[in-house]
Amino acid sequence: MRSSSTYDYIIVGAGSAGCAVAAGLIAREAGSIAIIEAGPSDRHPFVKIPMALIWLMGSRRDWRFKSAPMDGVNGRQINIPRGRMVGGSGSINSMVWFRGRQDDYDNWGVPGWSWSDVEPVFEDVEAKTNPNRLAHPHPLTEALHNVLGRNDIAPPTPEYESAGVCHFNLRNGRRWSAADAFLRPAAGPDLTVITGHEVTRLSISNDRADGVYLGTELLRATKGVILSAGSIGSPDLLMRSGIGPKGSIEKQIVDAPEIGQNLQDHPGCGLHFAGAESGYGLTVKQAANWLTAPLQYLTGRGPLASPTVEGAMFFNARDTDPEPDVQSHFIPFFMNWKGSRYAYGSGYFADVCVCRPKSRGSLTRRNGQLQIDLGLFKDETDLDTLSHGLFRLRDLLKQAHGDKAAPEMHPAGKATTLDEMRAYVRSAAGTAYHPVGTLRMGTDKTAPVTPTLRVRDIDALWAADASIMPAVTSANTNAPSMMIGHRAASFIVG
Ligand SMILES: Cc1cc2nc3c(=O)[nH]c(=O)nc-3n(C[C@H](O)[C@H](O)[C@H](O)COP(=O)(O)OP(=O)(O)OC[C@H]3O[C@@H](n4cnc5c(N)ncnc54)[C@H](O)[C@@H]3O)c2cc1C
Structure with missing residues (x-):
């Protein structure tokens, strides 16, 4: 539980990437860190037992999103499971481990994110997750x-x-998620893990992120906020905070037309x-x-x-x-x-x-409701x-x-x-549950996130999760999400 309402850094979301961000900040002695997770802890036998993921899907540990009706699939709405607990989607996934293809990263065309840049980061991540x-x-x-x-x-x-x-990513036949590999080993006086609290919006003053709201409660972040709420949660939180495409959000602070766009999944x-x-x-x-x-x-x-x-x-x-x-x-x-x-x-x-779908969808907010169009076919x-x-x-x-x-x-x-x-x-058809791309990183001015993971036009705000991928990797996305989280601290503290 928390002993303070002010931290140096606040991370939103203790998922595959967020757990790695927290560990990276702690390793760099970046100050006091709070990581806030909407869902409960992952201490439940079904999280550890591999086959039990079939009971986690659809449970209270799943956000149970549904897509909008999509023409490409005869007007059907598709289930979009997302983990809602410590470990995030990495606590309900099948744990299949793939880095993706080397040229997935080269094709992103983002300075600092080519295969030769990310390969050593995967090596580091795998030293902790030990995929086998x-x-x-x-x-x-x-x-x-x-x-x-x-x-x-x-x-x-x-x-x-x-x-x-x-x-x-199993150890002795049990799930070994980013929570096991990164978050728990980083435990100590500088790390506060807050579960069961959803961040409802960001606090932005003078174009700078200085905290987050849990309903009416404000937690302050003196050095910054990191969005690791996943490809749906992170852009949604920005839109709820007035940062997004003109006309689609109330009380707009920043017009950022690409936030929530470029949604893609396998x-x-x-x-x-x-x-x-x-x-x-x-x-x-x-x-x-x-x-x-x-x-x-x-x-x-x-x-x-x-x-x-x-x-x-x-x-x-x-x-x-x-x-x-x-x-x-x-x-x-x-x-x-x-x-x-x-x-x-x-x-x-x-x-x-x-592997490399061409269709693109989007996330938008209408009348206070999130609309997820996966854009299938x-x-x-x-x-x-x-x-x-x-x-x-x-x-x-x-x-x-x-x-x-x-x-x-x-x-x-x-x-x-x-x-x-x-x-x-x-x-x-459905999807492989790999949504990415809704906060595309790039060097161009309309890319919502820069190559060093800063959210454009807002100071002290970073994004580090699957949302920042410009294009989905050719296989499952958990390892790439951890890789992104593991790199983030070097940009944030650097
Ligand atoms: C059922 C399923 C099976 C999958 N199988 C595989 C697989 O076998 N192999 C593979 O590589 N990939 C798989 N994936 C995909 C992989 O798990 C994800 O790509 C990866 O976990 C994404 O990491 P992330 O950090 O971006 O998001 P997540 O891990 O989803 O983390 C986001 C976290 O933020 C929290 N959050 C969101 N909004 C808020 C808020 N407002 N306030 C506080 N907290 C918030 C969420 O509860 C969650 O814990 C699967 C996914 C699912 C759902």
Whole structure:
């Protein structure tokens, strides 16, 4: 609990990036630091048990955002889970560990953020998170190593076509989030962690951030405020504080037209396969497996030890180029069948996500309400790439599983032509839960954030989380978010 209402620095959000920012400021002896988290602590058994993330999603530890109805997906609204607790989305995610592609960073074109700049930061982060191969993957996941030409146990990579069991930020079979790797080791008299309090707006005086409001309560920050509330929370907080596009916010202080724009995520859509005793599932034959699951978990085995996503493939959707343009996540569980979390049966699921989507969405505030338009398939190239990718996914899974392959249950025979597949994707697609880009960093005057993470036009205000990525990296975004947080302190204190 807090003993003061004034700190040197206040960090908003104890997520993947925010925890790393806090540790960096403490390591630099930057003064007194408060990190404020809207959600509760992460001390709950479901946070540690890998498979339990399916119960965290939709719980009070999830913000449970919903998108606006989107034309590209037949007017549907899509669920947007975001972690709402210490550790942030890194406390409810599948812990798949990917840095992204080297040229993702070079392509950002931001001075100081090329691959050669960020690689050593990833090395540092990984010394603390120790990503490693899943100890006991399901045999169906293990079989992915048979395809895309390698046959070894190296993890798949977006750098070239590859498939196999992923690496995860797990320690002894338990989640090892940014809270474990950064925040808890930084504990001490200079660090105050405040949970269960949502920052409702920033205090700005003479174009300088000097504190935050928790409802009516003001906490002061003498040296500055760092926004690490994530790709939705950080721009939303700026807009609630009068910093954003003209006309869309009340009591405007700064006209910043790009705040909340450039929203992008990996669009994804998958195939369900079901067959007797194929994949983890609720069946009479697997009853004994579930009864002993808690005991198996203690040895790092069985369904509870699985982070659901176990493997991945990177490949070229049309098979016309050696360069991968899609990622597939492989889940050896029969789950989310027809939208229901539990269903009788056993099987597996794999999706296809577009690595570098071209579509862009936006966050806006209307009548005091946040509107999230993910912009899915606004650029139909994404729809085509994803649809072609699903055809190739079918072939790759057949190759991987051979006579152990289960029949496809959904969409099954209904998507055999490109038009049918496109229609299926529009009816079923979601995202990989990787929103980024809403506070794009850049050197141009309209980029909301500078290459040293300053929020433009406001002094003593920085942003450090997934929102600052100019473009989404080619794979999952947790490691890149920690990398951003880990670098931030050097800019802030420097
Ligand atoms: C279900 C799910 C599965 C995923 N799986 C993977 C995966 O396997 N691998 C991978 O690499 N990536 C995965 N991701 C994505 C990855 O977890 C995120 O990209 C990453 O955690 C983003 O980090 P962040 O610091 O930007 O935001 P977050 O980690 O979301 O942190 C933001 C924090 O700010 C807090 N906050 C927000 N607003 C306020 C406010 N006003 N006041 C106080 N606190 C506030 C939030 O509660 C949260 O704790 C997944 C995400 C989800 C949701």
